[in-house]
Amino acid sequence: MLSYQHLYHAGGPADLHKHSVLCAVLDDLVARYRALSYMETHAGRGLYDLAAAESVKTGEAALGWLAPGAAGRVPAELAGAVLAVNGGDPDGMSYPGSPLVAAHLLRPQDSLHLCELHPQEYAALEKAVAGDERVTLYHQDGYESVIKLSPPLPRRGLVLVDPSYEIKDEYIQVAGVIDRLRRVWPDGAVLLWYPLLPAARHEAMKTALAKTQPDVLVHEYCWTVPEGGSGMYGSGMIALNCPGALPGFSSL
Ligand code: SAM
Numbered sequence: 001m002l003s004y005q006h007l008y009h010a011g012g013p014a015d016l017h018k019h020s021v022l023c024a025v026l027d028d029l030v031a032r033y034r035a036l037s038y039m040e041t042h043a044g045r046g047l048y049d050l051a052a053a054e055s056v057k058t059g060e061a062a063l064g065w066l067a068p069g070a071a072g073r074v075p076a077e078l079a080g081a082v083l084a085v086n087g088g089d090p091d092g093m094s095y096p097g098s099p100l101v102a103a104h105l106l107r108p109q110d111s112l113h114l115c116e117l118h119p120q121e122y123a124a125l126e127k128a129v130a131g132d133e134r135v136t137l138y139h140q141d142g143y144e145s146v147i148k149l150s151p152p153l154p155r156r157g158l159v160l161v162d163p164s165y166e167i168k169d170e171y172i173q174v175a176g177v178i179d180r181l182r183r184v185w186p187d188g189a190v191l192l193w194y195p196l197l198p199a200a201r202h203e204a205m206k207t208a209l210a211k212t213q214p215d216v217l218v219h220e221y222c223w224t225v226p227e228g229g230s231g232m233y234g235s236g237m238i239a240l241n242c243p244g245a246l247p248g249f250s251s252l
Helices: 013-032 053-058 076-085 098-105 119-128 142-149 170-184 202-212
Strands: 037-040 047-049 094-096 111-115 135-138 157-161 189-196 216-222 234-240
Touching: 013 076, 013 098, 013 157, 013 189, 013 216, 013 234, 037 098, 037 142, 047 119, 076 094, 076 098, 094 098, 098 111, 098 119, 111 142, 119 135, 142 170, 157 170, 170 189, 170 202, 189 202, 202 216, 202 234
Parallel strands: 037 111, 037 157, 111 135, 157 189
Antiparallel strands: 047 094, 189 234, 216 234
16 A cells, blocks of 8 residues: 555645645634644645656646646635745746645644655655744654544644545545544544545545534535546545634535
8 A cells, every 4th residue: 555646646626625725724723723733644745846757647737736827716825835835936846735835824833743654755744844843743644643642732723634545445434533533632623635536435434424523514626527437526625623614615
């Protein structure tokens, strides 16, 4: 396992969807609370080169961040995070992963706990966040780590759960992890990303979540129509216990 590499998908339509929602939720939490704990179960490498062969091969970034006018269609905070990792160059080819998007929005008093299991992705993540004293890295399974770390101090904050869904059972596993997480950290907000694929395994995940969580909000974004094959046709985000308004989200 661990064959998934996010470089093939970075800056694509799914990333723009996920990172736009992340920005909206963090923006609200920052305005609401004096200090935050931010955690990621699946952090990835933190910084992606959209000119790399892997990215060019799938063409996903070309449909996402590199598409004409993309900067004007995402929240200003996300556009700002991309500009920051490119040293202010609007034509730069670097794209921030969720850890650097969050680091851009969070303040000096906030803490970031980032888990990544893949050795090469972890090594790259170390470089991407080097020198940021707010960050603690965990080269460990993200599901168990966030539960062990909860409830964190500061008590207010957010967990981003962004699995690679390499195993079919992960859709059901993730629903169980979120139930355990919310029991140990009831104050925490949770964001969960999932792909929309023709096999529709996310529907079982939503059903499992709805059985244990009273407050599931969902937003799904489709960029193409589902076809018979295995291609991803859209991106889903689930929000739990996010106190601010989330336009476009609806209850499960
Ligand atoms: N959150 C990142 C972003 O938006 O920039 C992308 C993360 S990518 C979808 C999923 C990552 O999870 C991969 O880098 C993979 O190596 C890692 N991974 C897979 N299983 C894991 C686990 N059990 N614990 C921690 N990391 C894991």
